[in-house]
Amino acid sequence: xxxxxxxxxxxxxxxxxxxxxxxxxxxxENNYYLFWYKQPPSRQMxxxxxxxxxxxxxxxxxxxxxxxxxxAKSFSLKISDSQLxxxxxxxxxxxxxxxxxxxxxxxxxxxxxxxx
Amino acid sequence: ETGVTQTPxxxxxxxxxxxxxxxxxxxxxxxxxxxxxSAKKPLELxxxxxxxxxxxxxxxxxxxxPECPNSSHLFLHLHTLQPEDSALYLCASSQERGSGxxxxxxxxxxxxxxxxx
Numbered sequence: 001x002x003x004x005x006x007x008x009x010x011x012x013x014x015x016x017x018x019x020x021x022x023x024x025x026x027x028x029e030n031n032y033y034l035f036w037y038k039q040p041p042s043r044q045m046x047x048x049x050x051x052x053x054x055x056x057x058x059x060x061x062x063x064x065x066x067x068x069x070x071x072a073k074s075f076s077l078k079i080s081d082s083q084l085x086x087x088x089x090x091x092x093x094x095x096x097x098x099x100x101x102x103x104x105x106x107x108x109x110x111x112x113x114x115x116x
Numbered sequence: 117e118t119g120v121t122q123t124p125x126x127x128x129x130x131x132x133x134x135x136x137x138x139x140x141x142x143x144x145x146x147x148x149x150x151x152x153x154s155a156k157k158p159l160e161l162x163x164x165x166x167x168x169x170x171x172x173x174x175x176x177x178x179x180x181x182p183e184c185p186n187s188s189h190l191f192l193h194l195h196t197l198q199p200e201d202s203a204l205y206l207c208a209s210s211q212e213r214g215s216g217x218x219x220x221x222x223x224x225x226x227x228x229x230x231x232x233x
Contacts, residue, residue: 004158035221043204045224046118091159095220103149103161103172104208104222 002027002094006107013082014115020067021077021110023092029053031097034068034075035104040088048090051075053097079112087114119143120225122207128231129197137192137228139207147212148190149222150182153204165190166212197232204229 003026013019025034036048051059051068058066063083067076079086092107120141129135141148150162164172165184179201181193190207208222 037224042226043229044118044226045206045208047221047223050221102220103164103174104151104159106159108156108158 002029002096002105004092004094004105004107006090006092006110008110009108010111010113012113012115015082015084017082018078018080019082019112021079021090021092021112023075023077023107025073025075025092025094027073027094029096033095033097034066035093035095036064036066036075036077037091037093037106038086038088039091039109040085045091049077082114084114084116086112088112118223118225120207120209120223122205122225122228124228125226126229126231128233129194130233131197131199133197134193134195136194137205137207137230139190139192139209139225141188141190141207141209141223141225143209143211143223145209145211145223146187147210147220148184148187149208149210150190150192151206151208151224153206153227155203159206162192194230197230199232202230202232 032053034051038046038048049061063080065078089109091109093104123138147166151159153159162176163182183191204227206227207225210220210222
């Protein structure tokens, strides 16, 4: 069974700083997908960024980028120039690369607070 | 807005009540999911529907009964719940393209916060 671990329950940084959230996972699969989702106080789960395991290039989306280390089974999220609106719970998630609808396996989450 | 709506947003019910949660997706997707988010626990998958057929039941108690009449609508019927069932229930949808390895991202609704008294 796959597991996803986020070792930082809470983090806090000042606005405009860069912050990195950690995520490790355990799987015997070779092909899979990894995601970071954001859940602000409104509770709406929003996709931040995704990565296909077969791609060596790290995904980037504006101020968000990942450091994907497949051998180490590590998938960290870097937020550059952090903004107050980035305050949220961040969840790392894993999905197998298979046909058919697949479940997401989530980590416990990291509560990120951006301070003014 | 992610294109996935859920109603009601909040629900309080007694243990003897029967209620239903509704999810609707406007994205043209063919797979839908129910997740449960309890305090201090990771999100847990409950049910998966692919082309209206249930493909996964993650050992969910029978007091939760899903229904998927078509690819756009998903219900979760609740009866004789327990206080420990109080949680945020999230619906998600994705476009399952079959074999081929295309990435299917799940898009979530805003959730229904359920309190069982």
